[in-house]
């Protein structure tokens with residue numbers, strides 16, 4: 138168990154190295170920090186001198202190692218626009234994004250399991266056909282289009298939900314503000330969460346359905362029938378457990394991916410999270426903020442994947458964590 | 464009264480553009496505590512017969528006509544809920560490959576307890592006590608510990624013993640075992656068969672043993688059915704079938720046994736292959752491979768006819784039998 142854990146953590150560190158390298162390469166090539174610092178009017182000589190002082194003329198390796206050292210100390214540079222440490226800017230936006238992802242995740246988990254199981258058990262029923270048809274629609278419409286359509290229908294036409302912002306948020310601890318404490322907060326997070334879930338949910342329904350149908354054909358399910366086990370137990374104990382094992386792995390990766398999908402959703406709904414912030418940073422060529430965003434999102438991705446792998450190892454009796462580490 | 468009485472059982476598969484007949488008017492009986500073997504080449508319909516008895520055919524297969532009288536009750540007419548109460552309870556099944564039969568994510572204990580509790584109202588502790596008792600009967604060492612183990616922690620032979628114990632959990636009247644040792648190591652096949660025989664005898668359980676192996680059939684069973692392309696072609700006491708096979712196909716099967724061949728001689732295989740269900744020849748389905756076949760055989764399907772203790776579906780046999788009969792009466 139410990140060996141596996143160590144191995145997995147080492148892999149995660151290796152991936153983070155790769156991400157930091159990419160981040161640094163972007164910083165190195167995109168935008169000239171001097172332009173932001175001194176403007177147009179400074180002579181070339183002074184610029185060269187400043188470059189030397191800032192270490193911009195050092196070799197790539199020296200600069201990268203310096204960058205890495207800073208990153209490890211939590212210094213991801215200073216945002217040109219906000220004139221604040223980039224990490225602070227991102228961390229302030231993080232709760233809004235994580236709550237949006239949490240909302241979408243709740244929708245996905247809450248609906249994909251019952252819908253996937255139902256369509257697997259009754260593949261020919263009318264309802265199953267409708268669900269499967271809708272899932273294709275959901276997958277094929279891009280998130281921003283779903284978002285705009287939803288705003289048009291539910292905000293503009295019906296007036297049920299607000300179309301932008303987080304609404305009334307409540308301070309819980311530190312600087313964390315939550316949507317989940319007020320009715321207004323709930324109303325505001327509805328549409329963005331649904332929009333964000335609109336691609337993953339159909340994917341998950343289809344994934345669970347496909348896995349479940351395969352499991353239902355297995356020998357052990359046939360054997361359970363031959364033992365006279367009641368149908369609900371066959372579906373929810375024998376089949377579902379085996380279905381969800383592979384789904385957990387894929388699911389963890391997808392939740393990580395969803396953090397990146399928030400860029401579109403947040404932009405359409407003017408959701409004050411780090412996805413919205415990232416798009417603004419790109420518009421302003423705020424290189425340190427762009428790089429910091431990539432590194433933070435990469436970090437979230439790596440951490441969720443590692444945790445998911447560990448959970449998978451714990452819930453699957455046939456995975457021997459101790460042996461895998463060896 | 465016999466425990467099981469199958470009458471004209473016909474099973475079909477609804478394929479995309481046609482319907483194929485996988486079992487064609489099979490009839491046989493099984494007395495209480497009797498052990499019956501079903502033999503035949505791959506694809507003959509042995510497993511389909513076993514699953515039909517459990518009413519567990521999976522799509523696109525279905526029972527088209529015929530009766531399966533189990534304890535006098537036609538189980539083809541039962542609802543799914545009523546049938547569920549029979550499965551695993553009065554009629555148990557042992558599958559071919561113990562490596563894939565048990566659910567990988569449930570412990571042995573969970574899988575045994577759920578079987579008991581599907582049919583009887585018992586507490587978990589009571590069910591576990593019965594499970595331990597049954598595991599002892601199949602000579603599983605330290606059965607208490609096994610209950611907490613997952614299938615992948617046990618060897619194939621051990622798993623098949625556990626599956627045999629599970630079959631016996633509710634003291635069934637009939638066990639259907641579909642090639643229970645083919646997936647196992649050769650060295651333990653005989654042990655498992657011996658165990659199954661011993662338990663069936665001591666518990667007076669009826670057994671339907673599906674196998675390719677005529678040697679096993681002769682050791683394990685009292686009566687034998689020989690199947691070919693979805694039909695019953697010969698049935699009778701195992702001793703008669705092995706020692707004096709009537710149907711040319713059965714003769715071929717027995718001649719192909721290694722014991723029937725002198726050292727150095729090649730095994731005598733029946734030439735050709737069994738027809739697929741979509742291309743069954745007219746007349747006797749075995750006629751294209753039969754050395755005695757005459758025109759008549761290729762045109763008219765032979766009925767299964769009883770001669771003494773044996774039933775055979777073969778024109779040649781009936782001709783010989785009738786001459787014998789005429790000679791005897793002359």
Ligand SMILES: Nc1ncnc2c1ncn2[C@@H]1O[C@H](COP(=O)(O)OP(=O)(O)OP(=O)(O)O)[C@@H](O)[C@H]1O
Nearest residue numbers: 476485504505506507508509510511512522523740
């Ligand atoms: N799901 C299915 N759809 C169509 N045909 C099927 C299906 N299952 C079985 N069959 C056909 O039914 C016939 C009998 O199959 P069965 O499994 O009973 O053979 P068997 O005698 O048990 O053979 P084996 O010794 O290989 O186990 C075969 O010809 C097979 O092709």
Ligand SMILES: [Mg+2]
Nearest residue numbers: 509510511641
């Ligand atoms: Mg078979």
